[in-house]
Amino acid sequence: MTIMKIRGIQKSFDEKQILKNAELDIKKDSRIGLVGNNGAGKTTLANIINGSLTPDQGRIETFNRSLNIGYLKQSTEYAIHELGDRYSLTDGNLFQLSSRLGLNKEIDLANPDWGKLSGGEKLKISLAGVWASKPELLILDEPTNHLDLQGVEWLIDELKIFKGAVIIISHDRYFLDRTVTEIIEIEDGATSLYKGNYTSYRKEKERLYEIQLHQYEIQQKHKQQIEQQMANLKNWSEKAHRDSTKQGSASERRQIGYKEYHRMKAKKMDNQIKSKMKRLNQELEKNEVKQPKEEAKVRFEFQDGRKKGKRILEARKLSKSFGSRCLFKESHFYMNHGERMALLGKNGSGKSTLIKILIGEEKTTSGEVWVSETLKIGYLSQDVSDLPPNKTALEYTGLSNRESIGRARTIFANMGLKEEKLIVPLSHLSLGERTRVKLVMMLLAEIDLLILDEPTNHLDLASRESLEKTLLNFHGSILVVSHDVYFQEKISDKILWIDNGKISRKEFGMKELNSQNSLPNPENKDKTEELMVLQNEINATIGRLSFMSKDEPGYEQLDKLLSELLKKKRELQ
Structure with a gap:
């Protein structure tokens, strides 16, 4: 069941067009990953979907007038300031959700000191507040930026059983692979749909790039051949025009039709050139393959630090x-x-x-x-x-x-x-x-x-x-x-x-x-530190899984190891 249709969305800021033709369908159980380079318009589109930003053109159709949208913004500062207005901070459900996220119990949610909270604590309170509102459409903008592993794993598990639709903006490859079933990519202001998780999207993106590059190279070779033929015809035409104006000897001038022959020959070649050029332009207009865009390669460079004492x-x-x-x-x-x-x-x-x-x-x-x-x-x-x-x-x-x-x-x-x-x-x-x-x-x-x-x-x-x-x-x-x-x-x-x-x-x-399986003694004797070591083992396993696809050798073994580590952690807790 479709709950929202988005068609032809355009949005500009100070004459800079961010979105040119954004389109997508959101179903009741959608799990959408919204990806694109920084500044591509992901957050802009999220704000338009949420209703906090009006598009310049296009339309959004909702099939439920009272559609409840929960929006976790990218910056925790913005989310925190809105939290007190939208949600009850004394709600018992909020306390429960915050606790499951691993929030420090010493924090007074009824009257928190926002200035003394870490980025992770602010995000957990914001996320708990959004979740407590029981949204039908959940928009999460970079939700894992400040979350520790406990919070990330809780969020992954909750999204699996969440009954509503979810749109996730994230650069976290592992998180996207575990949570989404389709990818919407924003590139040059337009949207493209890819079925599957992030790994599937990357493979399909590379496959399409290779196909387009191959077709572009074939077309360029064909274009060069036609242009070379036209260049030859042009040279022959110019020669024919020169020959048609030659005076020649007395006997040559007596030859009937000499000039007319070369004049007609030159005219015929001119028509051939125009015809080939017209056919080439029509072909390019109808079936032009544009050169595929390579992904931006970012380079950082630091100046060498000056030498210091030890x-x-x-x-x-x-x-x-x-x-x-x-x-x-x-x-x-x-x-x-x-x-x-x-x-x-x-x-x-x-x-x-x-x-x-x-x-x-x-x-x-x-x-x-x-x-x-x-x-x-x-x-x-x-x-x-x-x-x-x-x-x-x-x-x-x-x-x-x-x-x-x-x-x-x-x-x-x-x-x-x-x-x-x-x-x-x-x-x-x-x-x-x-x-x-x-x-x-x-x-x-x-x-x-x-x-x-x-x-x-x-x-x-x-x-x-x-x-x-x-x-x-x-x-x-x-x-x-x-x-x-x-x-x-x-x-x-x-x-x-x-x-x-x-x-x-x-x-x-x-x-x-x-x-390491554990830290050297005597530190290993302490249960809290043992949990910390175990958590880092889990982190490492997640890091390795994020760079593997499900069909790669060893993926199933690592996934099984992760389940065992999480089970061991729960037992220790």
């Missing part, structure tokens, strides 16, 4: 509390130049707060943090709403030197931000595009320590993979908070772990952690 920062007896809520206490750790550390901990454990302490935005409750005076830190926060909305990307760089502006334009282009994106206000850019602008600011500087808080949030897949490669070539130090398991495995060689109110340094990275 130790760049150190914390001694570090403690931090907010009122009666203690995040961590009496903690000691350090970081050396060139190390790439993964900052791990559950949602609400204090990861973002620790980062703010390191960059000087938050004070310690007790203890101290020493940071080298010459250390230059670049910080990418998970919130992109702090950019000046009325400035353009070029204005935001603050550059005035012609050479520096030229380099900035090159980096913007390498990151997939075209010239027209650089001259519009930042508020007109998508969240993914704003994240790229922030990254450019870091690329332009000589950074010694990169602190990245969920750097892959809002980035499309090409950008994520390119960023991984670049960070591996970065010569400075890196501290990363990310729920992207595969990203952390590639990047980290050390771990900074927040657990049970303590921050501890581990002399191995995520890859080594996930390859």
Whole structure:
């Protein structure tokens, strides 16, 4: 049963057309993945479907006047501000859903302090609020960006039994493969439908690309042959025209019809040229195969960090509390130049707060943090709403030197931000595009320590993979908070772990952690830490499954392993 029909949707912002012809049908049990590059118009289309944005042209037909739509927006800040107006925060159902998502029970949902909540905690409250409204159509815009594994697995399980329709905007390959049955791709403002999950979509997309490329190459060869024939005919025609005007000798002039013969010959060739050109244009107009568009390849480039002494920062007896809520206490750790550390901990454990302490935005409750005076830190926060909305990307760089502006334009282009994106206000850019602008600011500087808080949030897949490669070539130090398991495995060689109110340094990275069955004694004796290790094994298995299709050798074995790990985790809990 179709609950909504969307036809010919067009939408422009400041003469820039985002959607040119968006069309899709939403059925009662649809599981739709909405994909496309950053800025393609995914969130714009979601807002139009939700009714919060009016299209310039096109129509939306709903077959239920009271269709209840639940919309989880991409930015938790927007969702949180709307939550109190739309949902009852004291609803017992909301408490129950929040708990199942793994939300910290110390949070007072009736009167929460939003400023003290982590991105993951805000998202869980927003998601619980949307779910509690019992929607018939659920729109989820990047729902896994701040969710830990417990929240992701809960969401996957709930979507399996959810009776309504679901539209998911996500760059999480594993999540899409587990949740959707069809993909709607937005490219150049138009929509295309692909049946199956994300892996099936990628395979079909590649197959269609190869077919179109082959047909295009055949057509180009045929076009070149016709053009060569016309070039030959044109040369012969010009020669015939020249011969028709020759005076010749007296005896030649006596030959009847000499000039007329060459004149008719030239005219015939001219007609042949016109006829071939007409047939070619008709053929191209009717059956033209356009050159297939290659996927954008994003390149990141950092300037090499300046060499420093071995130790760049150190914390001694570090403690931090907010009122009666203690995040961590009496903690000691350090970081050396060139190390790439993964900052791990559950949602609400204090990861973002620790980062703010390191960059000087938050004070310690007790203890101290020493940071080298010459250390230059670049910080990418998970919130992109702090950019000046009325400035353009070029204005935001603050550059005035012609050479520096030229380099900035090159980096913007390498990151997939075209010239027209650089001259519009930042508020007109998508969240993914704003994240790229922030990254450019870091690329332009000589950074010694990169602190990245969920750097892959809002980035499309090409950008994520390119960023991984670049960070591996970065010569400075890196501290990363990310729920992207595969990203952390590639990047980290050390771990900074927040657990049970303590921050501890581990002399191995995520890859080594996930390859171990358990941590060395005596840490393995602690049940909480054992659960953390088990969860990271689950994360690693999910990361590997996300790059495999169901028919690949080993997929079934890994899927079985994941089920066993989840069962073991439930038993331990």
